[in-house]
Amino acid sequence: MNVLLCATCGTRLTEPVRRLDEMPPYPGGDGLPDLDDPRPGPPSVPRGTYAVDPHPFGAPYVPYDGPAGEYAGVSPGGVWMSDARGLLLSAGPRGTYVVHPLDAVGLAPHTDGARLVGCCGPSGTRGVNHVCACGAEVAIVAADCCIPRETRFVPDAVRVEAAA
Numbered sequence: 001m002n003v004l005l006c007a008t009c010g011t012r013l014t015e016p017v018r019r020l021d022e023m024p025p026y027p028g029g030d031g032l033p034d035l036d037d038p039r040p041g042p043p044s045v046p047r048g049t050y051a052v053d054p055h056p057f058g059a060p061y062v063p064y065d066g067p068a069g070e071y072a073g074v075s076p077g078g079v080w081m082s083d084a085r086g087l088l089l090s091a092g093p094r095g096t097y098v099v100h101p102l103d104a105v106g107l108a109p110h111t112d113g114a115r116l117v118g119c120c121g122p123s124g125t126r127g128v129n130h131v132c133a134c135g136a137e138v139a140i141v142a143a144d145c146c147i148p149r150e151t152r153f154v155p156d157a158v159r160v161e162a163a164a
Contacts, residue, residue: 001162005158005161014105017049018049027042045098056094097160099152100149101141101149139152
């Protein structure tokens with residue numbers, strides 16, 4: 001079992017978690033109606049575990065210039081984006097540590113409210129949106145109703161150590 005610590009101050013940021021061999025496939029919706037009562041999406045990793053995602057996640061986003069029919073498979077499980085430039089792909093951090101939201105501890109929302117955008121919770125599309133108690137930008141929390149719930153720790157902002 002491991003814990004993730006803030007690289008700046010050493011504060012523990014997770015409960016003890018076991019590393020998975022790979023990022024699990026993104027969970028689908030549960031099929032229950034949610035038009036009148038939006039619910040958070042399912043968590044992307046089981047409680048008590050973490051995975052390292054090799055794919056980029058979050059901001060910034062760059063235009064996708066490949067065939068439109070192949071766009072959905074370019075970033076497995078990734079949040080899709082579009083704007084006046086067309087379809088966009090994440091160019092955010094790679095190698096994020098993905099934990100179940102209930103395994104993250106000691107985080108506070110970023111003071112820049114624009115990073116917390118989402119309809120039912122932060123979408124994670126505006127970059128790092130949670131900080132350590134020392135103020136270091138450490139995590140991207142995705143908790144909106146239309147995406148899997150997860151907390152992603154930025155690899156340069158944390159370190160992994162064996163749980164005591």
